Structures are given as structure tokens and as C-alpha cells.
Amino acid sequence: MVFALLKYGMTGRYPARQEIPLTPELQPHYDVVIIGGGGHGASLAYHLAKNHNIRNVAILEKGYLGGGNTARNTTVIRSNYTDQRSIKFYAKSLRLYESLSNELDYNMMYSRRGQLTLSHSDGVSRSLRLRADAGVFCGEANEILDRKQIKDLVPSLNLDIKGMPILSGLWHKNAAIARHDAVVWGYAIRACERGVELHQRTEVLGMDVANNKVTRVRTNRGDISAGLVVQCVAGYSSVVAKMVGLKLPIRSYPLQAMVTHPVKPFLDPMVSSTALHCYISQSARGELVIGGGSDPYELYNTRSTLELKEGLAASALELFPFIGELKVLRQWAGITDMTPDYSPIMGQSPISNYWLDAGWGTWGFKATPASGYFMAQAMANNRVPDEIRPFQLERFDRFDLVNEMGATAASH
Amino acid sequence: MKIMTCPLNGPRNITEFQCHGEVHHEVDPTTASDKEWSDYLWMSNNTAGVVREWWCHTPSNYWFLAERNTVTDEILATFAVPADGPLGEVK
Numbered sequence: 001m002v003f004a005l006l007k008y009g010m011t012g013r014y015p016a017r018q019e020i021p022l023t024p025e026l027q028p029h030y031d032v033v034i035i036g037g038g039g040h041g042a043s044l045a046y047h048l049a050k051n052h053n054i055r056n057v058a059i060l061e062k063g064y065l066g067g068g069n070t071a072r073n074t075t076v077i078r079s080n081y082t083d084q085r086s087i088k089f090y091a092k093s094l095r096l097y098e099s100l101s102n103e104l105d106y107n108m109m110y111s112r113r114g115q116l117t118l119s120h121s122d123g124v125s126r127s128l129r130l131r132a133d134a135g136v137f138c139g140e141a142n143e144i145l146d147r148k149q150i151k152d153l154v155p156s157l158n159l160d161i162k163g164m165p166i167l168s169g170l171w172h173k174n175a176a177i178a179r180h181d182a183v184v185w186g187y188a189i190r191a192c193e194r195g196v197e198l199h200q201r202t203e204v205l206g207m208d209v210a211n212n213k214v215t216r217v218r219t220n221r222g223d224i225s226a227g228l229v230v231q232c233v234a235g236y237s238s239v240v241a242k243m244v245g246l247k248l249p250i251r252s253y254p255l256q257a258m259v260t261h262p263v264k265p266f267l268d269p270m271v272s273s274t275a276l277h278c279y280i281s282q283s284a285r286g287e288l289v290i291g292g293g294s295d296p297y298e299l300y301n302t303r304s305t306l307e308l309k310e311g312l313a314a315s316a317l318e319l320f321p322f323i324g325e326l327k328v329l330r331q332w333a334g335i336t337d338m339t340p341d342y343s344p345i346m347g348q349s350p351i352s353n354y355w356l357d358a359g360w361g362t363w364g365f366k367a368t369p370a371s372g373y374f375m376a377q378a379m380a381n382n383r384v385p386d387e388i389r390p391f392q393l394e395r396f397d398r399f400d401l402v403n404e405m406g407a408t409a410a411s412h
Numbered sequence: 413m414k415i416m417t418c419p420l421n422g423p424r425n426i427t428e429f430q431c432h433g434e435v436h437h438e439v440d441p442t443t444a445s446d447k448e449w450s451d452y453l454w455m456s457n458n459t460a461g462v463v464r465e466w467w468c469h470t471p472s473n474y475w476f477l478a479e480r481n482t483v484t485d486e487i488l489a490t491f492a493v494p495a496d497g498p499l500g501e502v503k
Contacts, residue, residue, distance in 0.1 A: 340454055
């Protein structure tokens, strides 16, 4: 066995695949510089190269590919929002995800599970009804389930939680999960094949702005100039925007999640409850993924706290009392850039060649394909497409917010 | 458990406190331009580093100021609101 393995490893007939190229030398100029090598940066680079033939593109990543919030989310993909503008945007993302494994020839382990959002009060039941109808109006599949239908769908769920019995649920059958690493790897591999340069361990230290234009991007590996610069740095949006003198309507909080050890499959849909601040899904490996508690104060730190993990565990136990024996296998936190209306900031900034892909709070992973698709369109044509026009930074000056608090907070 | 030292009640569990955001310069709504007003309402410094914030010890409803590092999650100092003089607001 050992010798067979050694022989296999030594022979040149099975060379290791080098899909993601090593970091090349930094060129003095690029047409587009993307700050941030996560899912959004890679998706944007891929769509720029493939759909718009813009290939002189560099992705600058201060750590390693997909090592930030792309690796720290709970991989929920859904479109059951409240505002038609958001529903249409996230629905596009859902459609792109559905065919992404084929598109990139890379297995995303895309798994359509459906999402069940629970209501424990009349008020929440009304808001779920609104979300269901708004979704149906936009052509998305949503329905309201009663207690019996919920019991049939998830037999292991405890419907009679003391003090807050489950009254109804929003069933979003096209919701899915996917492998987060594969999403960023797939996009990066196919982007690099088309000539995009991925520069890992390349940190942007500052930017020079003259005549309302970014003239130079200063990195730890030297200075470069660029036609267009875009930031895709979930978790550090405010920090990077400050480099060009921009202030954003963002406050950053850690969101904590955890995973139990694997058990046999018993939970097909994702189950979430806004009242309990908890959502649960079972991964392909059998682990229960439990999220997402937001820290009570702003922080740029991904430590875990016992209080929040205890709270998550308590909520999960209310929904599935029999999981009390399970042990927590991993725990983590990601930095979420929260905007006042729980919607992202995409599009142009007040600086003429600087673009924003920011404010992705707790809704970034599900938007990875669509944000890259539309941002590439916007940057290639220097015109923001209608689909993401409502999400521009200037909406705050017009008080034209896209309120998704009810459909976002702790419900993923 | 994280401990915060309240200027009135001494060291207490951080779960007893609520953060009310950075101490910032208030804009006069009667004289501010539309842009200044919307910036004041929505924008945030969101500093990665040391910030000065309003905190409240909720059981006693005691409001005070705290300096905190948002990168290391350290509470550097807590102090009572000065009777007169600046609060150390940021723009």
C-alpha cells in the first residue's frame, strides 16, 4: 500500500494538476485592478474576461485565494427577499448558480435543498406572506406552509417550542447550498485561463488619487497603475475605501457560526428561524451547520465567544432537541459589512475610475455569480445596468433604500 | 466572559452593557446641506483601531464613554462623561 502510493507519487504519468497558477511578477499597468481575491473578485474577473474580453486584469489578494469571508459563510443560496429589486437580483444569482458547475466545468457540489423559514408569531407570519407573494410576483417559487405541512417536510422538527410554538413557514424550494471553496476556485481557474493574473499575498497599502481619479495602487510588491480599480473586500470595505478618501455607510460586525460532528442524513431542507436567531442545514458530509449570531458591538476580529455559541446551541436545541449529544467540531466568525438597509453597495463611486462592490453583510456568498456578472457589465460599458442601479452608493443621498432587514437578519 | 469596568458599578460582565456607537460630531439639521445631513445619518467611520464610543450599563441605565480597540477586542479605558469640555468627538 505504502509502496504503491510512493510509486504513484513518483511517476510522471500522474503529475499534480496546477490549476491555479503561481503568483506572477507584478506588471506596471493593468486595465482593471480588482482588490480582493475572494468569490466576488474572482467572479468579476471571470465575467470581465469571458463576457467582455477584458483580460489585462489583476486580482490583488493580501492573503490567499478565498481565504477571507468566502471561507467563512454558511453557503446559503436563496432569493426569497422582500423588495422586487432584490428578488430579481438574487434570483439571477440563483439561476447562475444552478448552471455554474457546467459553466466552469468544476464541481460546485450544488445541492438544491429548499429553505424553510419559521414563524412563531402573527407578525412574522404576515411578513412571510408578504415575502412569499412578492417572490411569486417576480416569478420565484415560494409558498406558505401550515403546521401539518411543516411536520411532513421536516418530521424531526420540534413544532411546539415552549412559549413560541411554530405557526407557519415560508417554503422556498429552490434554495440551495454549494461548496464555497469550489466557487472561488472555479471562477479563479477559468479567469486565469483567460489571461487574468491572480496575485496572492499582495496587499494594497494605499492608493494615490489625483483629479478625482485613482492614479496609483501601492502594494507590498510595488506600485501599479490601472484603468479601473474595484474593491471586492468583504469585511474590510470601509478600510479600503478610506484609502481613496471615501466614507461608506457600513458598520462591521463579526457573525459567528459552528459545525457539529457528522451524523447520518436526517435534515434535507435548511431550516431557519428569525425569532430564535438561528439557521441550520446539514452538509453533504453530514455535519450540522449552525449559524449565525451577530456580535453585539462593532469589531474587526474573528474570535469566537462562548456567549454567542451557547445562544446558537440553545436555539438549535429548541428546534431539534435530540441533537443535544452532538459535539461542536469547528467554530468560526466572519466579518460582516452591515449596511443600514441590509442591501449591498454596487456600482460607481464618487471617484471616476473607482468602483465599489461592498457592503455584503451576511448576503455575499449567494450573490457571488450575479455581482460579478453585473459589475463586469457595468465596468466594461461604463454604464451601471438596471439590475444593480438600485444598489448604488448614491441611494443613501436620495433616501431610496432597499430595505431587506426582515428578509436578512439572522435568517440567511 | 468578557469584563467591562463601569465607572459607576465597577467590573461587570460585558453582556450587561450596550454599545451605542462612536462619539461623533453632531450636525445642526437647520443649517446642514442635504449632503451633509445624509452623510451624518448614514455614513460611518467604521474604524479598524481605537474608537471612542458611548456605552450604557443597562441594569442601572448609566451612560459613559469607553475607548476600545476594534481589531484586538480590548477595552482600553472607560470613563464618566465629563461635566464640561469636549467628549473627543470625531468627524
